Amino acid sequence: MKGLILSGGTGSRLRPITHTGPKQLVPVANKPVIEYAVEDLKNAGITEIGVVLGHKGREEIQEHLGDGSDYGVEITYIIQGNPLGLAHAAGTARDFVGDDDFVMYLGDNILNEGISELVDSFEAGNYGAGIALQRVDNPQAFGIADVDDDETVTRLVEKPDDPPSNLALIGIYVFSPAVFDAIERLEPSWRGELEITDAIQELLEDGFAIDSHTVDGWWKDTGKPKDILEANRLVLQDTEQLLTGTIKDGAEVTGTVQIGESATVQNGAVIRGPVSIDSGTTIASGSYIGPYTSIGPNTTIDGAHIENTVVIGESRITCDEKIVNSLIGRASEIESAKGLLPDGHRFVIGENSNVKL
Template sequence: MKGLILAGGTGSRLRPITHTGPKQLIPVANKPVLEYAVEDLRAAGITDVGVVLGHKGREAIQSFLGDGSAYGVDVTYIVQGNPLGLAHAAGCAREFVGDDDFVMYLGDNLLNRGVGELVEHFESGDYAAAIALQHVDDPGAFGIAEVDEAGDVRRLVEKPDDPPSDLALIGIYVFSPAVFDAIEELEPSWRGELEITDAIQSLLDDGLAISSHVVEGWWKDTGKPGDVLEANRLVLEDLDPADDGTVEDGAETTGRIDMHEGAVVESGAVVRGPVSLGAGVAVEEGAYVGPYTSVGAGSTVASTHVENSVIIGDADIDASGRIVDSLVGSGATITSADEVLPDGQRLVVGENSDIKL
C-alpha cells in the first residue's frame, strides 16, 4: 500500500501567515502539520509516499521533506498545479500509485489515533474504498455519510439540509485503483472542482463496496487560526516532553515543558506547562509563558505574558502587555508602544511583521 498526502491549496483562511509559506508547514507543538501526516503513514507501515504539490509552497515543502529518508519514508513529488479539487489531486497520482491501494491524507489534518485502524478496516474485506468519519455537531456543514449496521457506506451527501446522519468525512481515505476510473468520468461541481465525494458515490453507484471507520479520539483540520491553536492545545495535552534545554536557578517552571536543544528559561522567568520551547528559545527574566503555548526555534520572549498561543519561530517579543489566543508568524517583532495598553491582545501576525503594542 502507498500513501498520498495532498499538500497543495492556497491556505487563504490562514492569511497573512500563508502569504509567505504553505499551511502544511505551520507548526503545532513545534512540529509542522505535514510531519504528523508522514508519521501516521509510517506508523501504519506505509513508507512509499507521494506528496501532491500546488503552485504555492512547492520549494518549501520539498526542502523540508527532501527525499523522505529523514522521516523513514521514500517521497515522490507530484505537481497538481491549479487546485481543481481533491479528486483532481488524486487523479494526478495515478502513475505513482499504479496498481496499488493507497491512503489519501489531507496534509493539513491532524489525527489523535493515526490511520492504522482505517487501513485494517479496508483490508478486512473486498472494498473499493474506505473513509474515515467522525460524529459532528453541525452535519449540515460537512460531507455526510449514511452507513448500514456493518459500517458499510450506503450514500454520501454534501452539506445536506436534512442530514441522514451526523457522520462527517474528515479527509482521510483508502482507495483501490478503481477510483481513478471514477475520477476520469467526473464533471466539475458548482465550485468548478472535481469532488472526491462524487468519485466515492460513483463507486457506490457501480455496485462497489465502501467501508467506513469512525475515528476515535480527536481530529482537527488546521485550516484557520483558531483551529491551529486548538490543535496545538490538543497535541500539548498528550505530548511526551523532551528535556534538552536549561532551566536556570531562580526560574519558575511547573507542568510539562517540552524543551528542545539550546532552549533556556532564565532566572526570573516563569513557564507553566503544557508548553513547548523550540531549539534556541530564550525566555528571559520577567517573561511569563503560560499553558498551551508553543514558542518556535530561535525566538526570544522578554517582559511579556504569553498564553495559549503559537509563535512560529525567530520571533522577538518584548512587550509589557498580554498576548493570548494568538498566532505569530516567523520573524515577527512585537514591542511596546507608548499608548495605554488594553488588558490583552488577540493577534494573527504574518512573517517578518513589526508590531508595536
C-alpha cells in the same frame, strides 16, 4: 500499499500567515502539520509516499521534506497545478500509485489516534474504498456519509443542505485503484471541482463495498487560526516531558514542558505547562509562558505574559503585556510603546510583522 498526501490549496483561511508560506508547514506543538501525516502513514506501515503539490509553496514543502529519508520514508512529488478538487488531486497520482491500494491523507489534518485501524480494516476485506468518519455538529459543512443499521455506507453527499447523518468525512481515505476510473467519469460539482465524495459514490454505484471507520479520538482540520490553536492545545496536552535545553537557577518550570536544545529559560522566568519551547529560544527574566503555548526556534521572549498562543519562530516579543489566543508569524517583532495599557491583546499577524503595544 502507498500513501498520498495532498498539499495543494492556497491556505486562504490562514492569511496572512500563508501569504509567505504553505499552510502545511505551519507548526503545531513546534512540528509542521504535514509531518503528522507522514508519521501516521509510516506508523501504519506505509513508506512509499507521494506528496501532491499545487502552485503555491511547492518549493518550501520539497525543501522541508526532502526525499523523506529523515522520516524513514521515500517521498515522490506530484504536481497538481490548479486546485480543481480532491478527486482531481487524487487523479494526478495515477502513475505513482499504479496497481496498488493507497491511503489519501489531506496534508492539513491532524488525527489523534492515527490511521492503522482504518488501513487494517480495509486490507481485511474486499473494498473499493475506506473512509474515516467523525460525528460533527455542523454536517452541512462537510461531505457526509449515510449508513444503514449495520453501519454499511449507502450514500455520500457533499455539503448537503439536508444532511442524511452527522457522520462527516474527515479527509483520510483508503482506495483501490478502481477509484481512478471513477474519477475519469466525474463532472465538476456546483463548486467547479471534482469531488472525492462523488468518486466514492461512483464506486458504490459500480457495486464496490465501502468500508468505514468512525474516529473516536480528536481530529482537527487546521485550516483556520482558531483550528491551529485548538490543535496545538490538543497535541500539547498529550506530550511528554523533554528538557534538553538549559533552565537557570531561579527559573520556575512546572507541568509538562518541552525545552529544545540550546534553548534557555533564565532566572526569574516562569513557565506553566503544557508548553513547547523550540531550540535556540530564550525566555528572559520576568517573562511568563502559560499553558498551551508553543514558542518556535530562535525566538526571544522578554517580559511578556503569553498563554494559549503559537509563536512560529525567529521572533522578538519584548513587551510587558499579556498576549493570549494568538498566532504569531515568523520573524515578527512585538515591543512596548508608551501610553497603551490594555488588559490583553489578540493577534493573527504574518511574517516579518512589527507590532508596537
